Amino acid sequence: MTNIEWTDLTDNIIRAKDGGWWCQKISPGCANCYSEKLNQNTFFGGNKLPYSGQPPELVLDTEIIRKWGFQKKTKKHFVASMTDVFGEWVPRYWQHEMLDGMFVAPKQTFQILTKRPLIMLSSVEAWLDSHGLDKLPENIWVGTSIENRHTLQQRSPILAQIPAHVRFWSAEPLLEDLGDISLFLKDIHWIICGGESGPNSRPCHLEWLQSIVQQCHSDKIPVFVKQVGANAYFQQQQFKTRDKKGGDITEFIQQLQVQKFPCLPIH
Numbered sequence: 001m002t003n004i005e006w007t008d009l010t011d012n013i014i015r016a017k018d019g020g021w022w023c024q025k026i027s028p029g030c031a032n033c034y035s036e037k038l039n040q041n042t043f044f045g046g047n048k049l050p051y052s053g054q055p056p057e058l059v060l061d062t063e064i065i066r067k068w069g070f071q072k073k074t075k076k077h078f079v080a081s082m083t084d085v086f087g088e089w090v091p092r093y094w095q096h097e098m099l100d101g102m103f104v105a106p107k108q109t110f111q112i113l114t115k116r117p118l119i120m121l122s123s124v125e126a127w128l129d130s131h132g133l134d135k136l137p138e139n140i141w142v143g144t145s146i147e148n149r150h151t152l153q154q155r156s157p158i159l160a161q162i163p164a165h166v167r168f169w170s171a172e173p174l175l176e177d178l179g180d181i182s183l184f185l186k187d188i189h190w191i192i193c194g195g196e197s198g199p200n201s202r203p204c205h206l207e208w209l210q211s212i213v214q215q216c217h218s219d220k221i222p223v224f225v226k227q228v229g230a231n232a233y234f235q236q237q238q239f240k241t242r243d244k245k246g247g248d249i250t251e252f253i254q255q256l257q258v259q260k261f262p263c264l265p266i267h
């Protein structure tokens with residue numbers, strides 16, 4: 001189970017051998033990493049390691065992967081939500097074992113999100129080659145995190161090269177106005193956006209989210225506003241919500257009350 005609104009469940013296939021998780025911070029979106037915070041807490045199974053330095057010994061949970069093919073009820077799986085499965089420290093054959101498991105589970109939808117789309121691109125291309133395929137199957141969605149203009153320009157064009165039916169952005173935590181995104185949208189099939197939640201949340205102006213939603217509507221791209229965050233502003237005033245992460249859609253301004261998914265098939 002998960003409280004992430006755009007998925008049905010999270011499958012953490014990579015864990016630290018002695019408990020907890022690990023990842024390597026890479027960009028401003030990682031500053032208040034939820035996974036690292038959870039990992040600091042042994043009560044929740046964490047190992048107290050920071051998400052920097054050298055990784056501990058990690059394991060791939062092949063049992064989770066094996067079970068995907070036997071699951072009857074169709075679900076959306078956010079895979080490896082506690083780390084980046086395309087991190088430099090993750091062996092490529094683990095990424096390929098994951099893709100193999102997804103390939104033989106066509107009833108399930110898999111959402112893979114990375115901050116390292118270049119590694120995702122080369123790994124996916126190698127996997128497609130080894131299977132004689134020219135595109136990922138429809139049930140494997142690939143996404144990258146976009147938190148500011150720099151990561152928009154850096155990551156989206158690389159994501160666009162990954163042969164997939166669904167390429168998506170997670171623009172959360174959104175840390176600044178992305179401006180005109182129309183050039184990038186032509187290669188993207190779905191956008192998730194939202195402000196930051198949790199302690200020390202950085203501000204998110206609802207106008208930034210409005211701009212994304214408007215441009216997605218103009219380009220007919222499904223958009224999912226996940227949350228306004230815990231430190232939201234609207235028209236230069238603090239925008240207070242009862243829900244502490246600003247995740248109750250009924251509290252959003254009307255234009256942001258949109259939570260759409262991609263319609264398949266997309267060709």
Ligand code: SF4
Pocket residue numbers: 023024025026029030033034035036051081082083084115
């Ligand atoms: S990539 Fe994700 S899981 Fe890894 S440190 Fe950054 S925010 Fe945390």
